Amino acid sequence: MEFGRLLLAALLCVGVVACGIDETYTGLGKGALPGDPLNPREPAAACSSDPECTCNCNCTGGPAADVAEDVPLVVVDDLSGRSWRFDTLVLQGPFTGEVLGLLNDYFTKEIEKKGLNVLLDVLVDDRETGELTLRIGAGEVAGDAYRFLDDGSEVGCTLLGDSFSTVKPAFLVFPNAALKPPELPIRELKLDGTVAVDGSTLSQGKLIGALTVDEASGITVLGLPLDQFLEQSDIPPDLDLDEDGTKDAWEFRFDWTAAAITVKEP
Numbered sequence: 678m679e680f681g682r683l684l685l686a687a688l689l690c691v692g693v694v695a696c697g698i699d700e701t702y703t704g705l706g707k708g709a710l711p712g713d714p715l716n717p718r719e720p721a722a723a724c725s726s727d728p729e730c731t732c733n734c735n736c737t738g739g740p741a742a743d744v745a746e747d748v749p750l751v752v753v754d755d756l757s758g759r760s761w762r763f764d765t766l767v768l769q770g771p772f773t774g775e776v777l778g779l780l781n782d783y784f785t786k787e788i789e790k791k792g793l794n795v796l797l798d799v800l801v802d803d804r805e806t807g808e809l810t811l812r813i814g815a816g817e818v819a820g821d822a823y824r825f826l827d828d829g830s831e832v833g834c835t836l837l838g839d840s841f842s843t844v845k846p847a848f849l850v851f852p853n854a855a856l857k858p859p860e861l862p863i864r865e866l867k868l869d870g871t872v873a874v875d876g877s878t879l880s881q882g883k884l885i886g887a888l889t890v891d892e893a894s895g896i897t898v899l900g901l902p903l904d905q906f907l908e909q910s911d912i913p914p915d916l917d918l919d920e921d922g923t924k925d926a927w928e929f930r931f932d933w934t935a936a937a938i939t940v941k942e943p
Contacts, residue, residue: 761935763795809836822939843867882933
């Protein structure tokens with residue numbers, strides 16, 4: 678039974694990490710709940726027409742104006758169309774101990790043999806506003822390139838200097854054959870990381886997503902509701918998504934890095 682739980686935990690986490698999230702609910706399943714609204718951004722600083730530009734900005738406006746001079750800037754003018762694949766993935770929680778080690782060993786081996794492919798690409802790169810829209814999803818090898826297994830999901834981010842962070846978490850139901858029904862709903866996915874100045878790699882990556890108790894209770898694994906499986910593994914819910922004072926979701930946390938690839942569209 679213990680080996681079965683470890684194996685199922687690995688299958689469960691593969692579903693969690695190989696997904697992105699989209700508030701328009703582009704994945705499988707029905708009944709997506711609304712995600713958090715887009716965090717408002719402060720208006721871009723408006724520079725004075727004074728030739729000496731005495732205002733506190735770099736006279737171009739937008740978030741880039743607030744980046745310190747010693748922060749590396751991405752020299753690629755437009756990252757749109759650039760693609761990457763996760764080449765490391767390290768689970769930080771909620772699993773611990775032996776299960777955590779088993780899962781991270783599994784991720785390392787599967788990534789090395791291209792059995793686990795988490796793909797990212799850039800849909801929008803607007804340096805004037807700092808808007809960076811990423812697509813994330815599970816992929817597969819396609820000759821000397823890769824392709825998404827489905828439409829993937831969009832995550833709204835901002836790019837400041839060489840660092841990006843999520844301002845619009847998203848939602849996706851990701852296919853997972855280990856479950857009944859064979860899909861895993863993931864909410865509030867956030868991505869953060871650092872872009873190499875030439876755009877070739879992504880580093881210092883953080884990925885966070887949530888699985889709600891209600892949705893886990895409607896999914897079975899080996900005949901056991903998924904919420905019970907997690908709690909019997911001594912992993913109680915640790916998030917209060919609706920802020921009513923009751924923990925109603927589990928947070929999954931990963932560190933990751935990614936290397937440039939070519940993505941083929943269907």
